[in-house]
Amino acid sequence: xxxxxxxxxxxxxxxxxxxxxxxxxxxxxxxxxxxxxxxxxxxxxxxxxxxxxxxxxxxxxxxxxxxxxxxxxxxxxxxxxxxxxxxxxxxxxxxxxxxxxxxxxxxxxxxxxxxxxxxxxxxxxxxxxxxxxxxxxxxxxxxxxxxxxxxxxxxxxxxxxxxxxxxxxxxxxxxxxxxxxxxxxxxxxxxxxxxxxxxxxxxxxxxxxxxxxxxxxxxxxxxxxxxxxxxxxxxxxxxxxxxxxxxxxxxxxxxxxxxxxxxxxxxxxxxxxxxxxxxxxxxxxxx
Amino acid sequence: xxxxxxxxxxxxxxxxxxxxxxxxxxxxxxxxxxxxxxxxxxxxxxxxxxxxxxxxxxxxxxxxxxxxxxxxxxxxxxxxxxxxxxxxxxxxxxxxxxxxxxxxxxxxxxxxxxxxxxxxxxxxxxxxxxxxxxxxxxxxxxxxxxxxxxxxxxxxxxxxxxxxxxxxxxxxxxxxxxxxxxxxxxxxxxxxxxxxxxxxxxxxxxxxxxxxxxxxxxxxxxxxxxxxxxxxxxxxxxxxxxxxxxxxxxxxxxxxxxxxxxxxxxxxxxxxxxxxxxxxxxxxxxxxxxxxxxx
Ligand SMILES: [Zn+2]
Ligand SMILES: [Zn+2]
Numbered sequence: 001x002x003x004x005x006x007x008x009x010x011x012x013x014x015x016x017x018x019x020x021x022x023x024x025x026x027x028x029x030x031x032x033x034x035x036x037x038x039x040x041x042x043x044x045x046x047x048x049x050x051x052x053x054x055x056x057x058x059x060x061x062x063x064x065x066x067x068x069x070x071x072x073x074x075x076x077x078x079x080x081x082x083x084x085x086x087x088x089x090x091x092x093x094x095x096x097x098x099x100x101x102x103x104x105x106x107x108x109x110x111x112x113x114x115x116x117x118x119x120x121x122x123x124x125x126x127x128x129x130x131x132x133x134x135x136x137x138x139x140x141x142x143x144x145x146x147x148x149x150x151x152x153x154x155x156x157x158x159x160x161x162x163x164x165x166x167x168x169x170x171x172x173x174x175x176x177x178x179x180x181x182x183x184x185x186x187x188x189x190x191x192x193x194x195x196x197x198x199x200x201x202x203x204x205x206x207x208x209x210x211x212x213x214x215x216x217x218x219x220x221x222x223x224x225x226x227x228x229x230x231x232x233x234x235x236x237x238x239x240x241x242x243x244x245x246x247x248x249x250x251x252x253x254x255x256x257x258x259x260x261x262x263x264x265x266x267x268x269x270x271x272x273x274x275x276x277x278x279x280x281x282x283x284x285x286x287x
Numbered sequence: 288x289x290x291x292x293x294x295x296x297x298x299x300x301x302x303x304x305x306x307x308x309x310x311x312x313x314x315x316x317x318x319x320x321x322x323x324x325x326x327x328x329x330x331x332x333x334x335x336x337x338x339x340x341x342x343x344x345x346x347x348x349x350x351x352x353x354x355x356x357x358x359x360x361x362x363x364x365x366x367x368x369x370x371x372x373x374x375x376x377x378x379x380x381x382x383x384x385x386x387x388x389x390x391x392x393x394x395x396x397x398x399x400x401x402x403x404x405x406x407x408x409x410x411x412x413x414x415x416x417x418x419x420x421x422x423x424x425x426x427x428x429x430x431x432x433x434x435x436x437x438x439x440x441x442x443x444x445x446x447x448x449x450x451x452x453x454x455x456x457x458x459x460x461x462x463x464x465x466x467x468x469x470x471x472x473x474x475x476x477x478x479x480x481x482x483x484x485x486x487x488x489x490x491x492x493x494x495x496x497x498x499x500x501x502x503x504x505x506x507x508x509x510x511x512x513x514x515x516x517x518x519x520x521x522x523x524x525x526x527x528x529x530x531x532x533x534x535x536x537x538x539x540x541x542x543x544x545x546x547x548x549x550x551x552x553x554x555x556x557x558x559x560x561x562x563x564x565x566x567x568x569x570x571x572x573x574x575x576x577x578x579x580x581x582x
Contacts, residue, residue: 037516276388276389
């Protein structure tokens, strides 16, 4: 954990409190998805209470892809048509992207951030399944990837001036964004991101994973997958508007993945499906 | 028209001495129109032995209809040998996946990735075409008409009805009979029941009066309560369905992978004993590899 002054901690705490709560419905869907035997009626109950997820799910089932002649109007009907498993996965994909602000004053590209986070999330889950089976839950891996950079959003919304200075510093001096944040603000997005997910009452391993994702000392299986995914996403052009540090990469990559970043990417093969999915989810967020 | 089973096993191939009579390959059914039109239902491992017989009738024009994207229904596709020979055409049909946002091309795409298969799609010599189908859509292939019906499985599953000059068959792919997700005391129970009955009636209509009804019958009545929500049917439900829709013959398939030939025959005998005198002319058959019907 980085050392920060009490005064800065208070400022960051205030910023975190200004962020919207993480929707309860999303929390519940995430909880339910951890249990393979979750009861469909519990899922329906959660989703029905969330008008945004409900509208999106109904939009998909009523879309031209299926050409249904009768309009589907309820989540219960959706269970009968799509099945509880498909509904669960749809809800999860929608619910996790519904918490972003529409605009910010820091010039931070929210859409690029969102696509980057979704791409990273997909890669962390893939790495977790392939390289850390049993050590890292795939759903937790996905969430870790999705939220690891959320601290940047907190900065963009609550400290727009300082954050835009940090973005400029990182670009002009060619230094990783988290170092620029530290120079300008005094703490980087890992600190504030961890504070936020803690407030959202996420499990401790996730909080630690987010807190340590640019930190050399951190080494849970999920953390290592997140680190590697971050590097891969950056290679693919999805860098969440900020360069990733590579200081500890060589050690981590060799130890868990048995090679350098090129070798890991070669083994993963074609990632275009993950990118296509990320693009689709981020578009479905727009309208 | 005629059809032949090339794979009748659910979930995973199970070769070995205990499955010699019914076969260990996963789902694949060859269907022929009166004019020889080739329709292949699902691309489980049964598609591999089928493919070898097709090398005698080049150029092959194969119309493959995928019920759903689970491995046991697609993992033979990359080994469909005609794909590697110029002049052949393969047209792959199936549903849209709402979670990934992809059409039926995804079932090839995911398998032909560098780490999992040595040949890329671009390197395959045959012409590969994709047609993502809507619910209730009918496509004409040769002298056959194929119509989709959305069934009940953890992923989107299409049942297919094939008509050819007045004869017909229906294949469910994987399907679990609809069940109420609420308990009888719940407020939503009655409303949900009404919705199920409406959907069930529409599904029944799509199978009405077929000459051959081929149904996912993975479990026994006794096993089913422990498998609710897994997306598969059981003997008694398949028989009830065949009787409701007035099918002439019922073929029970997607055999549970741990069931040996002897076990399969034993559970089937018990089911038939339980239904003795109540089948009203319905013929009930256990699907096995190599079984063929011309009608
Ligand atoms: Zn199956
Ligand atoms: Zn299946």
